[in-house]
Amino acid sequence: MLRIENLAVSYGRAKVLLDVNLAVNEGEVVAVLGGNGAGKTTTLKTISGLVRPRSGTISFNGEPISGLPSHAIAQLGIAHCPEGRRLFGGMTVEDNLFLGAATPAARKNQHETLDRMYELFPIMKERRKQHAGLLSGGQQQMVAIARALMAEPKLLILDEPSLGLAPKIVTEVFEVIHQVRDAGVTVLLVEQNVAQALGTADRGYVIEQGAVALEGGAQELLKNEELQKAYLGI
Numbered sequence: 001m002l003r004i005e006n007l008a009v010s011y012g013r014a015k016v017l018l019d020v021n022l023a024v025n026e027g028e029v030v031a032v033l034g035g036n037g038a039g040k041t042t043t044l045k046t047i048s049g050l051v052r053p054r055s056g057t058i059s060f061n062g063e064p065i066s067g068l069p070s071h072a073i074a075q076l077g078i079a080h081c082p083e084g085r086r087l088f089g090g091m092t093v094e095d096n097l098f099l100g101a102a103t104p105a106a107r108k109n110q111h112e113t114l115d116r117m118y119e120l121f122p123i124m125k126e127r128r129k130q131h132a133g134l135l136s137g138g139q140q141q142m143v144a145i146a147r148a149l150m151a152e153p154k155l156l157i158l159d160e161p162s163l164g165l166a167p168k169i170v171t172e173v174f175e176v177i178h179q180v181r182d183a184g185v186t187v188l189l190v191e192q193n194v195a196q197a198l199g200t201a202d203r204g205y206v207i208e209q210g211a212v213a214l215e216g217g218a219q220e221l222l223k224n225e226e227l228q229k230a231y232l233g234i
């Protein structure tokens with residue numbers, strides 16, 4: 001579904017991604033792991049068209065998308081749930097959700113999609129008229145995921161959905177990711193929570209110094225000694 005080949009990205013003179021290669025098959029949950037500053041967010045932003053690549057190619061369902069504007073990439077079926085959630089705290093939960101139905105096709109279905117989101121996240125229905133900024137961190141993360149799903153994507157990109165959340169809430173977030181996949185949406189996920197990300201994902205990639213240092217099946221990666229030493233403290 002998604003294929004990234006020889007991707008290089010710079011911010012000014014700073015080369016952040018040197019040579020990233022990764023692929024996501026339809027129906028998978030794929031985790032991108034790596035330390036702070038490794039280039040994980042940059043990889044996701046480049047897929048979504050928020051950052052332009054210096055070189056390399058990205059294709060989605062066989063079509064090249066690198067260099068397209070972000071709204072065109074959204075229309076092809078990629079939705080991005082950003083690091084730090086980025087909700088509008090002074091707007092209601094429901095108005096935040098409607099903002100996610102940003103493509104013409106999604107806007108046409110937005111009331112039906114909203115009902116599905118309220119089924120997936122019942123607490124959100126209760127809170128729909130409250131300002132998003134008043135919700136707990138975990139609830140805000142659920143709103144951010146639901147807002148991205150309002151675009152009715154084929155591929156959902158999640159940047160550190162568990163960041164800053166209590167362990168119990170982290171588990172709930174990963175359960176939601178399972179449900180999203182079961183509903184037929186492919187998921188590409190960036191996480192620092194390596195154990196839980198690999199517990200949920202089918203496959204994973206570890207990015208170090210701007211390139212993929214390690215890749216494989218999630219269970220295989222969990223048993224990898226290098227990964228255990230670097231990220232799991234084992």
Ligand SMILES: Nc1ncnc2c1ncn2[C@@H]1O[C@H](COP(=O)(O)OP(=O)(O)O)[C@@H](O)[C@H]1O
Pocket residue numbers: 011014016034035036037038039040041042043
């Ligand atoms: N807009 C930007 N301008 C300049 N440097 C940036 C920008 N965004 C990120 N960086 C730098 O690029 C590197 C990778 O950042 P990022 O992709 O956010 O890493 P990660 O998500 O893996 O923590 C870091 O060194 C970071 O400081």
Ligand SMILES: [Mg+2]
Pocket residue numbers: 040041042083159160
């Ligand atoms: Mg990041």
